[in-house]
Amino acid sequence: MSDNPVIAEVARGALVESFHRGAGAVVDADGRLVFAFGDVERPVYPRSAVKAIQALPLIECGAADRYGLTQEELALACASHSGEPKHVATAAAMLAKAGLNEDALACGAHWPLNAEAARALAREGRTPSALHNNCSGKHAGFLCLACAQGLPAAGYEAPEHAVQRQVKAALEDVCGERLDEARRGVDGCSIPTYAISLRALALGFARMATGRGLGGARAAAAARLFAAIAAHPFHVAGTGRFDTQAMTMLQGRAVTKTGAEGVFCASLPELGLGLAVKADDGASRAAETAIAALIARFLPAAAETLAPFLCARVTNWLGTQVGEARPAGPLAAT
Amino acid sequence: MSDNPVIAEVARGALVESFHRGAGAVVDADGRLVFAFGDVERPVYPRSAVKAIQALPLIECGAADRYGLTQEELALACASHSGEPKHVATAAAMLAKAGLNEDALACGAHWPLNAEAARALAREGRTPSALHNNCSGKHAGFLCLACAQGLPAAGYEAPEHAVQRQVKAALEDVCGERLDEARRGVDGCSIPTYAISLRALALGFARMATGRGLGGARAAAAARLFAAIAAHPFHVAGTGRFDTQAMTMLQGRAVTKTGAEGVFCASLPELGLGLAVKADDGASRAAETAIAALIARFLPAAAETLAPFLCARVTNWLGTQVGEARPAGPLAAT
Numbered sequence: 001m002s003d004n005p006v007i008a009e010v011a012r013g014a015l016v017e018s019f020h021r022g023a024g025a026v027v028d029a030d031g032r033l034v035f036a037f038g039d040v041e042r043p044v045y046p047r048s049a050v051k052a053i054q055a056l057p058l059i060e061c062g063a064a065d066r067y068g069l070t071q072e073e074l075a076l077a078c079a080s081h082s083g084e085p086k087h088v089a090t091a092a093a094m095l096a097k098a099g100l101n102e103d104a105l106a107c108g109a110h111w112p113l114n115a116e117a118a119r120a121l122a123r124e125g126r127t128p129s130a131l132h133n134n135c136s137g138k139h140a141g142f143l144c145l146a147c148a149q150g151l152p153a154a155g156y157e158a159p160e161h162a163v164q165r166q167v168k169a170a171l172e173d174v175c176g177e178r179l180d181e182a183r184r185g186v187d188g189c190s191i192p193t194y195a196i197s198l199r200a201l202a203l204g205f206a207r208m209a210t211g212r213g214l215g216g217a218r219a220a221a222a223a224r225l226f227a228a229i230a231a232h233p234f235h236v237a238g239t240g241r242f243d244t245q246a247m248t249m250l251q252g253r254a255v256t257k258t259g260a261e262g263v264f265c266a267s268l269p270e271l272g273l274g275l276a277v278k279a280d281d282g283a284s285r286a287a288e289t290a291i292a293a294l295i296a297r298f299l300p301a302a303a304e305t306l307a308p309f310l311c312a313r314v315t316n317w318l319g320t321q322v323g324e325a326r327p328a329g330p331l332a333a334t
Numbered sequence: 335m336s337d338n339p340v341i342a343e344v345a346r347g348a349l350v351e352s353f354h355r356g357a358g359a360v361v362d363a364d365g366r367l368v369f370a371f372g373d374v375e376r377p378v379y380p381r382s383a384v385k386a387i388q389a390l391p392l393i394e395c396g397a398a399d400r401y402g403l404t405q406e407e408l409a410l411a412c413a414s415h416s417g418e419p420k421h422v423a424t425a426a427a428m429l430a431k432a433g434l435n436e437d438a439l440a441c442g443a444h445w446p447l448n449a450e451a452a453r454a455l456a457r458e459g460r461t462p463s464a465l466h467n468n469c470s471g472k473h474a475g476f477l478c479l480a481c482a483q484g485l486p487a488a489g490y491e492a493p494e495h496a497v498q499r500q501v502k503a504a505l506e507d508v509c510g511e512r513l514d515e516a517r518r519g520v521d522g523c524s525i526p527t528y529a530i531s532l533r534a535l536a537l538g539f540a541r542m543a544t545g546r547g548l549g550g551a552r553a554a555a556a557a558r559l560f561a562a563i564a565a566h567p568f569h570v571a572g573t574g575r576f577d578t579q580a581m582t583m584l585q586g587r588a589v590t591k592t593g594a595e596g597v598f599c600a601s602l603p604e605l606g607l608g609l610a611v612k613a614d615d616g617a618s619r620a621a622e623t624a625i626a627a628l629i630a631r632f633l634p635a636a637a638e639t640l641a642p643f644l645c646a647r648v649t650n651w652l653g654t655q656v657g658e659a660r661p662a663g664p665l666a667a668t
Contacts (some may be wrong), residue, residue: 010595010616013519013536015529017379018595021355045351108651111453117444122453133651185347186656195349260350261344280353281346281615289444317467322520 004280006331008289010314012323018328019328020286022262024277024294027166027202028214031176033260034273035297036199037330043195044278045185051138052078053174053204057166058141059221060087063148067097074228075235076137080258082238083112083132090235091131094140095171098147105130106157107139114238129319135189138234142167142191159184159192168194174222175204188260198276201265209255211266226255226267242288244311246295249305254295258284264291268299285312285325293327338372338614339663340621344648346657348608353662354620356596358628359609360511361536363546365510368607369631371664372534376610377529378518383593385472386412386559387508387538391500392475393555397482401431408562410471410568412594416572417446417466424569428474435453439464440491441473441523443616447570464495469523471569476501476525477531495599502528508548509538522594532610535599539608543601560589565601576622576643583639588629592618598625602633619646619659627661 006122009019023038033040033299055077058064064074073094081087097100109120109128120130130136139156142163146156156163159181166212172179177200187193208211208226220324229236233247236257256266264280264287275294292309303310310333313325327333343353343596357372366375389411392398398445407428415421419421429435443462445452455462464470468632473490476497480490490497493515506513511534540546542560563570567581570591576612590600596613598621609628626643630636637644644667648657661667 011518012379012527015377015379015517015519017519018614020615041350045346045349077470108653110450110651115452117448119445119456122456123459125457131631160590183347183349185349185351186654188650188656189651190650190654193346203528222482258479279615280352281617281620283615283617286615316522316524317444317519318440318524320524321521322522 007037007277007279007327007331008286008325009327009328010285010325012314016178017175017323020279020283021289022277022279022286023092023198024203024290025198026273026275026294026298027199027206029203029206029210029272029274031203033199035128042196043183043197044263045056045195045261046201046265047187047193047259047261047263048080048135048144049201049257049263049265049276050171050204051080052208052229053140053171054167054259055141055225056170056174056218056221058090058145059224061145061149062159062250066148067144069094069097069144071228072232072235074136075224075232077141078225078229078257079137079236080134081115081235082114082139082237083128083134084114084117086130086268087137087235087238089296091136091140094137094144098144100143100147102129102131103270104143104153105133105136107133107135139189157190164192168192171196171204172219174207175200176213198232198278202274202275202315205265205267205276207274208270209269209274210272212272226269230257246306246309250302253299253302256291258287262287264288266291266295271298273298288312289325289327290331293331341371341611341613341661341665342620342659343620343662344657344659346648351657354517354613354617356613356620356624357532357612358609358624359532359536359652360607360609360628360632361501361533361540362545362651363537363540363606363608365428365537367533369563370597373507377514377531378521378597379527379529379595380593380599381593382414382469383528383591383597383599383610384505384533384538385414386542386556386563386591387505388472388501389475389559390508390552390555392479393558394551395479400482403428403431403478404489405562406566406569407471408546408559411475412559412563413471413570414468415471415569416448416451416575417462418448418451418467418572421569421572422465425470425474428471428478432478433474434477434481434487436463438467438487439467439470441469443467443469446469467523472484473523482620491524502526504585505530505635507552509534510543510547532612535610536608537543539599539601539610540606541608543603543608546606547555560603563589580587580626580640580643584636587633587636590625592621596621598622600629605632608631610637622646623659623661624665627665
């Protein structure tokens, strides 16, 4: 096991109660490692953090134009959404444009990530469908891609299907790293997830933001997706979520994307930088604290905006603050 | 920061995706350290893991007898329950016996930990009260203690209130360690939590199970609480929870109790041993894996029963297994 540094700590009273180790990389679009901590060469599953890269073929093959996908729909194709009514309706609309419905989705159903949305569903006597799955927009995008290319919709989630082969090729091209079939896992939504180094992930996010090192059509597709995300941060996550709040507040100065098991990626377009972190233990709270600290380090103007994430309140059930989560080690405030 | 070993890992496909570090101690009732890994002297907040010890004064002062508390109610006083209807009704009954109702609870309200119970509440158009708080049984016990002693009920959660002073004294006596006011935090339910070493926690659980080293009345109170817990494991946690499942399956051969932020304690009465673990990062999944591995190490007959916890399935949203969580390092299967 790698011996990564402590990157975030959670204090209660005068004591640090828990702490998180991890690694992170900041890379420019030419591949220069600008800043790093921990082992940034070890391959990690990027999970949902790379959804924007996975959505590139949807634009490049003409499917987005053919079906007239809106900016909200493109943002949802890059989303881990909270299953709120707007998210569900947008996913359903994408499928309808390809002549499909939720029965075509292979992602499985789960209760909305947003607790109030889940309770509202229960209040109406309903249960969730695959549309409520946080990945339904990505899957709807995959299905649009399959239909536009005349590929069979069934089995679109399998590694050998042409949809996933195109997605894998896009990841390899953008991140500049070969994806090894021996390091392939199955994601929660049943598509393949390929392990990749944090250095390559950060490079991918630098290229997505700048277009440098990508072909012209790919660079244009990346710009279109990032513009959609920046314009509709609610569609990428949801009420109260880090991505939605941070991107809303930073107004396009950062594009961020969470992934399961403590992965977080971001782009800082004006600086041409890509950022990628992974908490060893898979904790979201550590990944959020770390990516906020990294953004603030390179974009000092964002520090005030990101303050609620840089020093997150830990409260009791009455709402009184009893502790805080904060960056540590190489990410500690100086 | 201490450099504790990796104790649990979560694999997806052929790769370890995330891993957890931590420490743990196994101690007999005479205080001998039988087995240990990581730093077991560092004080950690025990959180809810010590609720049975915190419930001792309730028995010792005669409140449990005066109010005729049932075994289910005593188990609930030691519980981090899931807010299911039986838990809520039991907490309400305890309060009624002391002439109080939920308005006296200082723990705050939260939606039931059990997702189906939360949705059922929403379906009925209701919102949670303090009775649904996972600590409502412990708080109802504190209120019974206050009322039986003629103490003011208001403020019973404060460190300087006689209830919390008695609770602190019981912890110091049973665990054999002085609790430092400088290492006091506020728990999620607003009562004080004092940092204590894993070695002392494990000793406390060995003493609770055996009565050794405790005065006669305290030993009898401990035996009564442990008998109530073993007889009613549902009341200590709830549907699908580790404590309820493990204690139901092990039929009294282990008494276990989870605490927030990756703490887990257990007693093995027939061996006279106490066990305590803390995951550095606060992850429940790591603490569950670690305590299951420790129990199986000293009670090999339990290994088969605990198999679902020793190698926990990681599934996608369709329910297909895509990985596993398992013990590692000093706890790896040999």
